[in-house]
Amino acid sequence: MKNFDLIATSAMGLEAIVAKEVRDLGYECEVENGKITYKGDALAIARSNMWLRTADRVKIKVGEFKAYTFDELFEKTKALPWEQLLPEDAEFPVSGKSVKSKLFSVSDCQAIVKKAIVERLRTQYKKTTWFEENGPLFKIEVALLKDVVTLTIDTSGSGLHKRGYRTDQGEAPLKETLAAALIMLTNWTPDKPFVDPFCGSGTIPIEAALIGQNIAPGFNREFVSEGWNLITESIWDDVRAEAEDLAKYDQPLDISGMDIDHRMVKIAEENAFEAGLGDLINFKQMRVQDFTTRKEYGVIVGNPPYGERLGEKKAVEEMYKEMGRTFSPLDTWSIYMLTSNEEFEQIYGKPATKKRKLFNGFIRTDYYQYWGKRPPRVDK
CATH class of the missing domain: 3.40.50.150 (Vaccinia Virus protein VP39)
Structure with missing residues (x-):
């Protein structure tokens, strides 16, 4: 089974607790600010979403590289193996954020990443027309921090804090x-x-x-990656x-x-x-x-x-x-x-x-x- 680079995102101050949860699931991990990185297969993605009580989301890291120009962002994004993750009919909106980077226009970064992925998939799937995007949802994020670009796909959908039991809440509910x-x-x-x-x-x-x-915190809810071919129904x-x-x-x-x-x-x-x-x-x-x-x-x-x-x-x-x-x-x-x-x-x-x-x-x-x-x- 193929291994992915996974990221469990975390609120500030909770990294050590999320890391302990990841290790308790049997995966070696490293801790950074706001994220825990580890390797795992399709089963690991499903188990992480089901069991992590304190993580915000589970993401697949598709690639990470430095980019100082829009050309660089385009070419390095296009060089990544998107066809291994996205089917031909995938719906793939791109969100973004940029902190302390030369490429500070988030909307431009989003548009360039989208165009680069389309170009890559067009070549791989031998398509001449535009993609209809009427299939499963893959939420892609381009995040720039000090000129380092990280491209991820969200596997959770709604944040993992949404357990599915909240019928109502007060003014300032605790996550x-x-x-x-x-x-x-x-x-x-x-x-x-x-x-x-x-x-x-x-x-x-x-x-x-x-x-x-x-009781697994994700037992009563659905995840966006349940609609993907990457993770079979049997998993x-x-x-x-x-x-x-x-x-x-x-x-x-x-x-x-x-x-x-x-x-x-x-x-x-x-x-x-x-x-x-x-x-x-x-x-x-x-x-x-x-x-x-x-x-x-x-x-x-x-x-x-x-x-x-x-x-x-x-x-x-x-x-x-x-x-x-x-x-x-x-x-x-x-x-x-x-x-x-x-x-x-x-x-x-x-x-x-x-x-x-x-x-x-x-x-x-x-x-x-x-x-x-x-x-x-x-x-x-």
């Missing part, structure tokens, strides 16, 4: 990929209680349940069968989501049912300061309001204070909070064990981690 990463950065295991006190539309608890039962069937076999539907879970807004709680419940997890997650309307528990060694993961808007900051900081008081007796629990508020530790009333810089969309945030006591060792 499913980031929610999964927040959970994977904790010490949570499916046998421990898990709580999200600011659940909004339910993304963090739903992702926790998917992780807890080892997709095998990948879905593998996902079904590896799911642990009988794994008991103790997952709760709370929110002060009853409308969000209702949306969260609907989203959980859409994901097939409605009976597994307990949602309720509650303020964070009213949270109490007798359980031990649980994990709390939250994406609280940041107080970014004028007039909200004071109320949000007061809530952080109350949250600190509410959580302080929970000495066996590990607590993880994502916020852009740089004074969070002082307001919360306790320095974090560790913090990690992450981006929530374009907002720079810190992930504050408070590790609880470890459970006593049980001698076997």
Whole structure:
């Protein structure tokens, strides 16, 4: 089976987590800014789309080269073996971006790449007329960074954060990929209680349940590469069968989501049912300061309001204070909070064990981690 150069794209700060996921699938990889590169066949493309919880997309890298002139861009694009990837009837729109490069006009770069691919395919397929492009979709991207051109084809279609369970959302929903990463950065295991006190539309608890039962994040959706001859229908069937076999539907879970807004709680419940997890997650309307528990060694993961808007900051900081008081007796629990508020530790009333810089969309945030006591060792 032919091997491809693959790229799993990643949000800033999540590269190491995506790389671990790629390695867990059995592929050696290298980590760069915002992308993880590895080699894999058609099966690897299908498995990556099905299983990567924290990557944004999976792309095939067709070629990479330096180009300082439009002629160079045309000739080097034309020299690539596009016919090995694109069938004669392929629909292939070209998108683009250019950063710190001599060829800064994105629309010109797109047009030249399109023309070069058409010329190549015309020769290979011995066509004199224009391509009708009424077949499967291949989204091509030309990306220039410091005069290095990277040409890729997207295999995912909609971004991998679109799991297919979101019926509705709040004003600033957390991306499913980031929610999964927040959970994977904790010490949570499916046998421990898990709580999200600011659940909004339910993304963090739903992702926790998917992780807890080892349900593939791509199980409920389709991918653009399912329409390609490159990846046969039997490969997709095998990948879905593998996902079904590896799911642990009988794994008991103790997952709760709370929110002060009853409308969000209702949306969260609907989203959980859409994901097939409605009976597994307990949602309720509650303020964070009213949270109490007798359980031990649980994990709390939250994406609280940041107080970014004028007039909200004071109320949000007061809530952080109350949250600190509410959580302080929970000495066996590990607590993880994502916020852009740089004074969070002082307001919360306790320095974090560790913090990690992450981006929530374009907002720079810190992930504050408070590790609880470890459970006593049980001698076997």
